[in-house]
Amino acid sequence: xxxxxxxxxxxxxxxxxxxxxxxxxxxxxxKHFKGKRGMEDVKAVDGLSFHVExxxxxxxxxxxxxxxxxxxxILTGVLLPTEGIASVGGYNVxxxxxxxxxxxxxxxxxxxxxxxxxxLGNIKFFGNMYMMPKDxxxxxxxxxxxxxxxxxxxxxxxxxxxxxMKRQLSLIISLINEPDILFLDEPTVGLDPRNRRxxxxxxxxxxxxxxxxxxxxxxxxxxEALCDRVAxxxxxxxxxxxxxxxxxxxxxxKNLEEVFMxxxxxxxxxxx
Amino acid sequence: MIQPRRILTLxxxxxxxxxxxxxxxxxxxxxxxxxxxxxxxxxxxxxGWDETxxxxxxxxxxxGLLAYSGLLTIYDVAAxxxxxxxSGIQKRINTTxxxxxxxxxxxxxxxxxxPIIQLVIGLGIAVAVGYRPLxxxxxxxxxxxxxxxxxxxxVFMVIFTFCSVGLGLITANFAKTAGAAGGLxxxxxxxxxxxxxxxxxxxxxxxxxxxxxxxxxxxxGFGLIFAGTPFTDTEIWLRLGILLxxxxxxxxxxxxxxxxxxxx
Numbered sequence: 001x002x003x004x005x006x007x008x009x010x011x012x013x014x015x016x017x018x019x020x021x022x023x024x025x026x027x028x029x030x031k032h033f034k035g036k037r038g039m040e041d042v043k044a045v046d047g048l049s050f051h052v053e054x055x056x057x058x059x060x061x062x063x064x065x066x067x068x069x070x071x072x073x074i075l076t077g078v079l080l081p082t083e084g085i086a087s088v089g090g091y092n093v094x095x096x097x098x099x100x101x102x103x104x105x106x107x108x109x110x111x112x113x114x115x116x117x118x119x120l121g122n123i124k125f126f127g128n129m130y131m132m133p134k135d136x137x138x139x140x141x142x143x144x145x146x147x148x149x150x151x152x153x154x155x156x157x158x159x160x161x162x163x164x165m166k167r168q169l170s171l172i173i174s175l176i177n178e179p180d181i182l183f184l185d186e187p188t189v190g191l192d193p194r195n196r197r198x199x200x201x202x203x204x205x206x207x208x209x210x211x212x213x214x215x216x217x218x219x220x221x222x223x224e225a226l227c228d229r230v231a232x233x234x235x236x237x238x239x240x241x242x243x244x245x246x247x248x249x250x251x252x253x254k255n256l257e258e259v260f261m262x263x264x265x266x267x268x269x270x271x272x
Numbered sequence: 273m274i275q276p277r278r279i280l281t282l283x284x285x286x287x288x289x290x291x292x293x294x295x296x297x298x299x300x301x302x303x304x305x306x307x308x309x310x311x312x313x314x315x316x317x318x319x320g321w322d323e324t325x326x327x328x329x330x331x332x333x334x335x336g337l338l339a340y341s342g343l344l345t346i347y348d349v350a351a352x353x354x355x356x357x358x359s360g361i362q363k364r365i366n367t368t369x370x371x372x373x374x375x376x377x378x379x380x381x382x383x384x385x386x387p388i389i390q391l392v393i394g395l396g397i398a399v400a401v402g403y404r405p406l407x408x409x410x411x412x413x414x415x416x417x418x419x420x421x422x423x424x425x426x427v428f429m430v431i432f433t434f435c436s437v438g439l440g441l442i443t444a445n446f447a448k449t450a451g452a453a454g455g456l457x458x459x460x461x462x463x464x465x466x467x468x469x470x471x472x473x474x475x476x477x478x479x480x481x482x483x484x485x486x487x488x489x490x491x492x493g494f495g496l497i498f499a500g501t502p503f504t505d506t507e508i509w510l511r512l513g514i515l516l517x518x519x520x521x522x523x524x525x526x527x528x529x530x531x532x533x534x535x536x
Contacts, residue, residue, distance in 0.1 A: 076367045077366070077367060077535060078363055078366060078367065078535065079535065079536055080535055080536065097535075098369070101367065101368060101369045102369055104367070105367075106364065106367040108360050108363060108364055109360075110359065110360035111360075112359060112360035112361045112363065112364040113359075113361070114285060114289070114361065115359075116288055116289050116292035116293070117285065117288065124281075125281055125285055126368065128277060128278060128281040129278060129281070129365065129368035129369065129370050130368060130369060131275060131277060131278070131369070
C-alpha cells in the first residue's frame with residue numbers, strides 16, 4: 001500500500017474512534033503558515049488535542065496570537081489544518097465540511113454584516129442561507145431581537161448601528177439557524193461592561209437550549225462566568241485544560257488569570 | 273444540490289448593494305450611456321474614420337461604447353467581492369451551507385442585469401441622437417429578423433458580461449481591500465477598453481491584438497448585427513462561440529482561485 005493510501009486509512013480509523021458523545025474532537029492539530037521572505041514558518045496552532053462534549057460551553061482562553069481564532073477557523077472550514085485531525089459533530093473537517101456547515105454557526109470577531117441591509121434584513125439573509133422556512137426566520141429573529149433589546153432597531157440599516165448593536169446583531173444571526181454547535185470568536189470584544197453583561201446573560205440563557213458552544217476570549221471573567229471547561233492557550237498550544245474550578249484548585253490560586261500567570265509568568269491581558 | 277433560494281437571496285442582496293451605493297450606481301450605470309450621449313452629439317456627423325464616408329465616427333464607436341458598459345462590471349465585481357472579504361462577510365458566508373457554484377451563479381446573474389439596462393439606455397440614446405442601425409431600421413429586414421437581432425445583441429452582452437464577472441472575481445482574489453481591487457480591475461479594463469472597445473484597434477495597427485480581448489468579440493459582434501449582417505454569417509457565431517469559450521476558461525480559473533482563497 002502506498003503511503004498516501006495508508007494515511008487515508010489511518011485517518012478514517014481515527015475518525016471511527018471518535019466518541020459519539022463529543023461534539024468536537026481535535027487530535028494533534030497543527031496549522032503552520034509559511035514565513036514570508038525567508039522568515040521561519042509561523043506555528044499558529046501547534047499540536048492541539050482536546051474534545052468538547054455535546055451541550056458543553058467550552059472556552060479557548062488566551063492572549064492575542066495564541067491560536068484561538070486559527071483553531072476556530074479550522075473547525076469551521078475557513079482554514080485547512082497542516083497536520084492532525086478534527087471532527088465536528090462526528091464529521092471530518094477536511095472531508096465533510098458540507099455536512100458540518102448544516103449544523104454549525106459562527107459569530108466571527110468582526111460583526112460581518114451587510115451595512116445596506118436592515119437588522120432584520122441581515123437576519124433574513126443568513127436565515128435563507130440555511131434554507132429555514134421564511135416565517136420561522138422572522139419569528140425566531142424577532143424573538144432574539146427582543147431578547148437582546150434590538151427589536152426597535154430591526155428596520156434600521158445596520159450602517160447606523162453602534163458598535164455594540166452590530167456585535168449583538170451578529171450574535172443573533174449566529175443563533176438564527178438554531179445550530180447544534182455554535183462558535184463564538186471573542187463575542188464581547190469592544191463592548192462596554194453593561195452590554196457585555198447583557199450578552200453574558202443572553203449566552204447563559206442559551207446554555208439551556210442544548211447548543212454546544214465554543215467560545216474564544218481573552219476575558220478571564222467571561223470564561224469563568226460562562227464556561228463549563230476552559231482550555232488555556234499560549235503560542236499555539238494548550239497549556240492547561242479543565243473546569244475553571246478545577247484549574248484554580250489545581251494551581252492553588254484565586255482565579256484563572258493567576259493560573260495563566262503561574263504557568264506562563266505573564267498576564268493574559270499583556271499586549272491587548 | 274444548487275438551491276435557487278440561496279441564489280435569489282444573494283442576487284437581491286447584490287442588487288440592493290448596487291442601488292444603495294450611489295457612487296457605484298452612477299459610475300457603473302450611467303458612465304457608458306453618458307459617453308454615448310457625448311460622442312453621439314459630437315461625432316455623429318464626423319466621417320473622419322471612414323474614407324467612403326458611409327459610417328460616422330460615432331457609428332463606428334457605438335458598438336464598443338455599448339461593450340464598455342459590460343467592461344465596467346469587472347470593477348464592480350472586484351470592488352464588491354474584495355469589500356465583502358475586507359469586512360469579514362465573505363468569511364462568514366463561507367461558514368454557511370452556501371456552495372461555490374451558488375455563489376458564482378448569483379454573481380453572474382446580479383451583475384448581468386445592469387449592463388443589459390445600460391444596453392437598452394445606451395441604444396435608446398444613440399437612436400435619439402440619430403443612430404439608425406440597419407437591422408432595426410432597414411426596410412429589408414422582417415419583424416422576426418429585428419427581434420432576432422435584439423435577442424442576439426442581448427446574448428452577446430450577457431456572455432461578455434459573464435467574462436467580465438469572471439475577471440472581476442479573479443481580480444478580487446489578488447486584492448485585500450475594495451480600493452485595491454478597484455484599482456487592480458483596470459489591469460483588465462484598460463487593455464480591453466483601448467484595444468477592443470470604442471477605439472477600433474485597426475486605427476492603431478493593432479487589429480491582431482483583438483483575439484485576446486473578450487471586448488473585441490463583443491464589439492465586433494454588436495457591429496455585425498447592427499450592420500444587418502445575415503444571421504447565417506459564420507463570423508457572428510464564431511465570435512459568439514469564442515466569447516463563450518473565453519468565458520468558460522475565465523470561470524474555471526476564477527473558481528479555482530476562489531476555492532483556494534476560500535479555504536487555505
